[in-house]
Amino acid sequence: MTAHSDSDAGRIVLDALGVALSTRPNDSLIAIAYSGGLDSSVLLDAAVRLAGASRCVALHVHHGLSPNADAWLAHCAATASALGVAFDARRVELAPDNPAGVEAAAREARYGALGEMCAPHGAQSLWLAQHADDQAETVLLQLLRGAGLAGLAAMAPVRAPAGGVPRVRPLLHVLRVQLEAYAHAHGVRWIDDESNADTRYARNALRHDVLPALAAQFPGYREALARTAAHAASAQRLLDELAQIDLRELAVGDGVRSISHEKLVALDDDRALNVLRFWMRETGLPAASSARLADALRQLREIARDDGTGGDHALRVDHAGQRLRCYRGEVFWGMAREPMPTHAAREPAELVWRGQEIWRLPQWRGTFVFAPADAADPDAVPEVLLTRAPLVARERSGGERVRDAAADVSRTLKHLFQRHGVPAWERDVPLLFSGETLLFVPRIGVNRAAFPECEANASSLASWRRIEWRDDLQIA
Incomplete structure (x- = not known):
């Protein structure tokens, strides 16, 4: 030069x-x-x-x-x-x-x-x-x-x-x-x-x-x-604007965590795939291939044809550690974890509680957390209840009931899981007992019937603990 x-x-x-x-x-x-x-x-x-x-x-x-x-x-x-x-x-x-x-x-x-x-x-x-x-x-x-x-x-x-x-x-x-x-x-x-x-x-x-x-x-x-890149960028901006309009119509409640299954499958393929791609980006997921998106839409359409209820059934789309779910007419991404084999019965686990803040249960792929709290916390129990008998984590055997604090009545776990909107695939959790008394159910909360005498004298009890259940993937 x-x-x-x-x-x-x-x-x-x-x-x-x-x-x-x-x-x-x-x-x-x-x-x-x-x-x-x-x-x-x-x-x-x-x-x-x-x-x-x-x-x-x-x-x-x-x-x-x-x-x-x-x-x-x-x-x-x-x-x-x-x-x-x-x-x-x-x-x-x-x-x-x-x-x-x-x-x-x-x-x-x-x-x-x-x-x-x-x-x-x-x-x-x-x-x-x-x-x-x-x-x-x-x-x-x-x-x-x-x-x-x-x-x-x-x-x-x-x-x-x-x-x-x-x-x-x-x-x-x-x-x-x-x-x-x-x-x-x-x-x-x-x-x-x-x-x-x-x-x-x-x-x-x-x-x-x-x-x-x-x-x-x-x-x-x-x-x-x-110039080709500039034209493509311009066209993509228009598609994103259309997807924003569609997503506002599809979103269930505030935010974009879940979208309406019925409204999604009512869109034609091109428009549905466009909003699915945009929705994933808005929820923080990396882009999926066109083949994976097309397969997801195909499965969602098959659910609609099966029974019209939008149930999960055999829906299986995994991406970036998340699994596409459909429950009660809502489509959302949840943690991808394989269910425990049906033949793998888990033996009860026991803990003599002496102030521990965590109780790791690898067979359940999760951890109970006992965090300091006060009596006003709906998921808190008095420490005396944690120490008066060994804590036992075990599987559901059928017939367990929990006192629904809102209705002040005893209800079955199945009823409460449905009432709380807990999908079937999230119900495989350990029940926490104090001796033979059901104390806490993950995704539902504390069984108030376990300590009526403590509630009556809550002001005289100085130490309370909030009970939480955390899946391994939540902790990660």
Whole structure:
């Protein structure tokens, strides 16, 4: 490149960062994701020139995947110091058996570590160095994977993840060749990651084997794919707006925890799948594949055809540790746990209570918690009741009854489970007895009939304990 083109490239890079800076408060701290490669090195150098070193912090993630990782860390620390920029680094370990692959695992770990480092430094935005070539590669990869509109929208210039600082990509419309020109013009030094030449990785194979041939026949492919991404993002925004409208109609009660089964299956497939996808995102679940969503909708429609009651029956859709459920006409996600085998009868467990706060019951996959409380707590019992006889946890044998405090009558567990809206799959819980007296039923509460004399003299009893049952997955 000529000196004139180097100057043009420098202006393009600085102009791109100037636009991003104009959207930030003048005193806001900017975190730069700094790997030490060409892209992030140019981003850091240009950010310091425009915003000043005091407004920047360079964040480095050490994956440990390369034998040169320690040298890269040292290079990044030294460069940041030379620029007068605060520097922080975080080491991460990747799960070797991650089903998404090394690339996806490294990306997930990197974003997680960067987000965690932003908070202690007070950074109000995280700048990433992806550029126009990266965007073109992403669009092509998503096309080849059969992605939908959300995938084709590729990387957004600004994205605010839930609970994190905004991720800003100011170089998304800048070509890699322009970054190289900037680096040469300003004497920016960078490192080369040897893994970038490994064509076993899909992105590298595309970059080295496909894009050069594509560029020879379609020189403007980057701009064309960027337009495709923009069109897809626009269309996805419209779909999200439609999903918001539908979700408001489907939501049961406040929030979006559960939706109406009847109203969901009344929608056509495209609209139902769109709102299901949006609903999962709103509840904090990661995106599911199109095949899994389609299977979930198919099963929900079959429930409606079976008996029209919206019962759970054989509904089986698991995703990200959650299981799709349908109960009393409401569809929701609950903890995924396998039921105990019917032949695996559990022997009663016994505890002589001497002030313990937890009683772990692995055979029930959960724990009783005895927390200090006062007599006004509806799930509290006097400590004298916990000590006067051994506590026993055992299975239902049939015929057990609990005094319903609201109605002041004795009712069967089946009646109370139904009254409290406890689905059948959540009723496999241990009953807590004080000697032979039923004391507490998880998901229902304390049996007030167990201590009428204590209630009458509650003011004279100094120590009470609130009883809770926590499933293992709740504790995790």
